[in-house]
Amino acid sequence: MKTKITLNLLFLGLFTLSAAASDTEKSTYYSPAQMSEEVKAVVQNKCFGCHNTDSKNDKAKEDLDFKTFDTLTNLKKVSAYKKIGDVLNENEMPPKKFLDHYPDKKLTDAEKKLLMDWAKTEAEKLVKGM
Incomplete structure (x- = not known):
């Protein structure tokens, strides 16, 4: 159970970082x-x-x-x-x-x-x- 929660939190964190990075890229250059x-x-x-x-x-x-x-x-x-x-x-x-x-x-x-x-x-x- 702890492993499943930890993995879910890890994926959530990676998803959030990935979304933040792509938002930053989008806002710096029109393409x-x-x-x-x-x-x-x-x-x-x-x-x-x-x-x-x-x-x-x-x-x-x-x-x-x-x-x-x-x-x-x-x-x-x-x-x-x-x-x-x-x-x-x-x-x-x-x-x-x-x-x-x-x-x-x-x-x-x-x-x-x-x-x-x-x-x-x-x-x-x-x-x-x-």
């Missing part, structure tokens, strides 16, 4: 299944610093928060994907003022195209599913 490794790399290296819940840039995280993106309704996701495409197409992201301080965050033409194509494809999938 939905629909994002290719290439897109994830660009988002992580060029966008995530400002566009996440923990950012000090309130406007950026209010406009787009990659940590909470999956919690949006499909309609809001479609809108967000459209906005991503629009600001990239209009060369508004990253902002010039930001790039003056962090020139390494400038998107290459290939990275911009990759993000725009990703946003368009994901928006189209969601619209078809509505």
Whole structure:
């Protein structure tokens, strides 16, 4: 009986630690299944610093928060994907003022195209599913 209780407590503890670890991982980086490794790399290296819940840039995280993106309704996701495409197409992201301080965050033409194509494809999938 003691062995059974001990094993149950051990499994409960391991389950709790495992859940806590996965929650921590989820909250540090946006990585939905629909994002290719290439897109994830660009988002992580060029966008995530400002566009996440923990950012000090309130406007950026209010406009787009990659940590909470999956919690949006499909309609809001479609809108967000459209906005991503629009600001990239209009060369508004990253902002010039930001790039003056962090020139390494400038998107290459290939990275911009990759993000725009990703946003368009994901928006189209969601619209078809509505």
